[in-house]
Amino acid sequence: MSTPSAATTSRWRALTHHHLFWPVAVLVALLLVNVPFTPDFFSIKMTDGHLYGSLVSIVLFGSPLILVAVGMTLVIATGGIDLSVGAVVAITGALTCSYISDQADQNALSAVFLAMGVGLVAAVVCGLWNGFLVARMGIQPIIATLIIMVAGRGVAQLITDGQIITINSEPYKLIGGGYWLTLPFSIFVVAVVVAVTVALTRRTALGLLVESVGGNAEASRLVGIRSRRIKIMVYVFCALCAGIAGLMISSNTSAADGNNAGLWIELDAILAVVIGGTSLLGGRFSIGGTVIGALVIQTLTTTIYTIGVPTQTNLVFKAVVVIVVCLLQSPKFRAKVFGARFGPRSGAASGGSAAAAPAKTVTTAEAAPKMEVS
Amino acid sequence: MAEPRPVLEMTGIVKEFPGVRALSGVDFRLFPGEIHALMGENGAGKSTLIKVLTGVHSLDGGTITLDGKSVRFASPLQAQQAGINTVYQEVNLCPNLSVAENIFIGREPTRFGRIQWKRMRKEAAELVDRLGLDIDVTAPLSAYPLAVQQLVAIVRSVSTGDGTGDGEGQGTKVLVLDEPTSSLDRDEVLELFRLMRRLKDEGVAILFVSHFLDQIYEICDRMTVLRNGTLVGEHMVSDLDQVGLIQLMIGKELDKLEELHEHQLRADVGETLLHAEGLGRTGRIAPFDLEIKKGEVVGLAGLLGSGRTELARLLFGADQPDGGKVTVAGKQVPMNAPNDAIDAGVAFCSENRKTEGLVPDLTVRENIILALQAARGWTRPIPAAQRDELVAKYIKALDIRPANPEARVGQLSGGNQQKVLLARWLITEPRLLILDEPTRGIDIGAKAEIQKLVVSLSEDGMSVLYIAAELEEVLRLSHTIGVLRDRKLVARLTNGPEITPSRILETIASGEHQ
Incomplete structure (x- = not known):
């Protein structure tokens, strides 16, 4: 009966080496931490035909971050970065809310759709501008997107006259604060955006071309990939995602705050992408990983409140968890701390080649890191 | 035989990559004051053995003894500090x-x-x-x-x-030179050899890898031959002739190369395919005219830095020309970017595989379909079944090892990476294939395969622009030879019995058509 245990070991290995294993493990661990403090953490109740519970809230409040992070993933995969998403969130919210607040009937559907359209067009324009600077002008992405990051908040405040615009529109409230089929409506929006993104990148060749441009820009040019076009597309897509997030945030509070809407969300989004396993150097990306990464960050925020970490140590606590997650993602760190079992993929982990079989004994005996330098 | 103690001994070396067994139980030793050649085909494990020795890769099995002490290097720095220094292929x-x-x-x-x-x-x-x-x-x-x-x-x-x-x-106790001569011209090679001999006299053990057999026989004392990750044998260079060595390396009788010699290029070539007029770029190459016919192999000969690569890059639109025009099959091509040339049916395999060719993070399959996919645009992905069939066909046709489309291309050996690049362009069925040093840094077996491929492509009506440092190689394959000197296309010779390497050298030296 030695085969089943060997099979289990290899299945365990395959599992621990899956690119989503560590992000999911951290997410589960973070969720479990809440249980001693909130015993009914995992319970979901039905009240007034709506589902309530901590898990639902995490997804609900994490929705804007997931949207922004998904867009950010594609930008990062091309080797770029988009710092302007927070400002785009503010601009979109400001434009949409100020348009709605000018209407006589704030509940008119046509006005609300038009307002959302205006906001999203503004987001797309921001994306075009970023893409133009990066792809056409050859400006480094971190600098190019810094422009809207800084100027965009100013624009948002100009739109709102430096005030917080509050609106009272039932249809608009639905996007970020309403319910549909017992669940928060935002969850459906996120599901659609994630599904569209996955389809767009994996059902077409866009994902491959993005990974190629991020993996080796010069080789991609010489192979005939129109990398400028690809780059402009991902910046526009990223801004569009940020725009939808902006609608969601302003809808949830029924207000547009040019100063604080989406503040620092770009940093959380970048973190989510990294936690999800996409390298900041560009190349390979994982939308699923990013979604998990965003949920990790939102769960962390929730956890900080439920276990009662003092407000002033919030950020430090968050930073510690992020460091731990990033270390867990590093194969070198895992090999040092947990031994070869969780170490880098080499040797016996392959299993794919028939020729690899006889070497197994040697591999396991020698795999532990040793140093005997004279 | 009373031998001095080896400065370096590697015993039973094992190294694996996911899906690839690169080395299985290789023994290797190196004596002070000798120049030792490490021989083998692409993927035989030469580079891997060197990287294990120099701390780039970790060891999966076996021992390394340096100066009688057991060592294991976790990084190239540690190896350097212990006295093992390396110059890599690229x-x-x-x-x-x-x-x-x-x-x-x-x-x-x-x-x-x-x-x-x-x-x-x-x-x-x-x-x-x-x-x-x-x-x-x-x-x-x-x-x-x-x-x-x-x-x-x-x-x-x-x-x-x-x-x-x-x-x-x-x-420095051990100096490792991994293909240092592949991009050097003759004078620079002599310069290097002078230096190697001096270091050898000082007692440095030199491990030398080169695909130029003449160089091995010129400079080395002893050689170790690998094949498919296993040790085939260790010989004194004086005890083994070139034919014997090649047989050891490829593991079969030497018929591959003979075949090619007998293979005559098809004499008749077709209509004009590409015509370049006054194409040039200041500081890179003087304006030149070039005509390539359908099914014709045009070789470019010239010293390193004479403008061979620059000419090819202009034809492909990789660099923008200052002036001139290119017509392909009668239609003028705008030449603003590689896309324009690709759309006209021109393909280009760069000499710099690592920086201008492959996307190392992507798999063999993804790298192979990249050019075709780029031409189709992102909205029209190649259907999975068709894609897998194409990839499998070319992996088999070009004998890419490992024959695993999921392998990361960065983990393949140099020769196999070159084949992946070739496959990438062949899949697009180009009308003109530009090959810039396609055989640089790859072994004799793969070299012969690639040359044979060029001949058969030409027979099928594909035009080829072939750039190689070795004149014999250019002569063997080309219908027409363009001679470059000092960034200028100085002559155009029609290949025939009277064209010999020395004739080409004369043309290069005199700089004019004779």
């Missing part, structure tokens, strides 16, 4: 830093924690001077051609042992 320096910085990077002379720039520059200049090279050490490395960059890499690795490195380290 230059791994920082082109944006100066020559002096590149020579001393990681071990800059410091005082009170600050780098002594003056001293560093002075020592670098002395070093370069002593080795008889004419290089301005303050210039950025990128100002020099690849060949000189290679020499700088060698200077860097040699310099760790001669006391300039603040006495740190133990001096």
Whole structure:
């Protein structure tokens, strides 16, 4: 009966080496931490035909971050970065809310759709501008997107006259604060955006071309990939995602705050992408990983409140968890701390080649890191 | 036989990559004051053995003994500090830093924690001077051609042992040269050999990898032959002739190359396919006219830096020409970007596989379909079934090893990477295939395969522009030979019995059509 245990070991290995294993493990661990403090953490109740519970809230409040992070993933995969998403969130919210607040009937559907359209067009324009600077002008992405990051908040405040615009529109409230089929409506929006993104990148060749441009820009040019076009597309897509997030945030509070809407969300989004396993150097990306990464960050925020970490140590606590997650993602760190079992993929982990079989004994005996330098 | 004690002994070396068994139980030894050749085809495990020795890869099994002590290196730095220095196949320096910085990077002379720039520059200049090279050490490395960059890499690795490195380290005991000559011209090779002999006299053990058999027989004392990751044998160079060596390397009778010699190029070529008129770019290549017929192989001959690559890049639109025009099959091509040339049916395999060819993170399959997919645009993915069939067909046709489309292309050996690049373009069924040094740094078996491929492509009506450093190679394959000198296309010779390497050399030397 030695085969089943060997099979289990290899299945365990395959599992621990899956690119989503560590992000999911951290997410589960973070969720479990809440249980001693909130015993009914995992319970979901039905009240007034709506589902309530901590898990639902995490997804609900994490929705804007997931949207922004998904867009950010594609930008990062091309080797770029988009710092302007927070400002785009503010601009979109400001434009949409100020348009709605000018209407006589704030509940008119046509006005609300038009307002959302205006906001999203503004987001797309921001994306075009970023893409133009990066792809056409050859400006480094971190600098190019810094422009809207800084100027965009100013624009948002100009739109709102430096005030917080509050609106009272039932249809608009639905996007970020309403319910549909017992669940928060935002969850459906996120599901659609994630599904569209996955389809767009994996059902077409866009994902491959993005990974190629991020993996080796010069080789991609010489192979005939129109990398400028690809780059402009991902910046526009990223801004569009940020725009939808902006609608969601302003809808949830029924207000547009040019100063604080989406503040620092770009940093959380970048973190989510990294936690999800996409390298900041560009190349390979994982939308699923990013979604998990965003949920990790939102769960962390929730956890900080439920276990009662003092407000002033919030950020430090968050930073510690992020460091731990990033270390867990590093194969070198895992090999040092947990031994070869969780170490880098080499040797016996392959299993794919028939020729690899006889070497197994040697591999396991020698795999532990040793140093005997004279 | 009373032999001195080896300075380095590797026993039972095992190394695996996911899906690839690169080395299985290889023994290797190196004596002080010898130049030892490591021989084998692509993927035989030469580079892997070197990387295991120098701490780039970790060891999966076996032992390494240096000076009688068991060692294991976790990083190239540790190997360097123990006296093992390496120059790799492809230059791994920082082109944006100066020559002096590149020579001393990681071990800059410091005082009170600050780098002594003056001293560093002075020592670098002395070093370069002593080795008889004419290089301005303050210039950025990128100002020099690849060949000189290679020499700088060698200077860097040699310099760790001669006391300039603040006495740190133990001096170079073992110098590993992995294909250092593949981009050097004859004079530069002689220069390198002079240096190698001097180091050998000083008692340094040199491990030398080269695909030029003549060079092996010129400079080496002993050789170790690998095949498919296993040891085939260790021989004194004087005991084994070239035919015997090649048979050991490929593991079968030597018929591959013979076949090619008998293979005559198809005499008749078709209509004009490509016509370039007055195409040129200041500082890269003088305006030239070039005509390539359908099914014709045009070889480019000339010294390194004579403008061979520059000419090819202009034809492909990789660099923008200052003037002139290109017509393909009667239609003018705009030549603003590679896309334009690709749309006209031109394909280009760059000489720099690593930086201008492959996307190392992607799989073999993804790299192979990249050009075709780029041509189709992102909205029209290649259907999975068709894609897998195409990839499997070319992996088989070109004998890409490992034959695993999921393998990451960065983990393949140089020759197999070259084949992946070829497959990428062949899939697009181009009308003109530009091959820039397709056989550089790859072994004799794969070389013959690629040359045979060129012949059969030409028979099928594909035109080929073939660039190679070896004149014999160009002569063997080409219908027509374009001769370059000093960044100018100086002659166009129709191949025939009267065209010999010496005739081409004369043309290069005199710079005119005879």
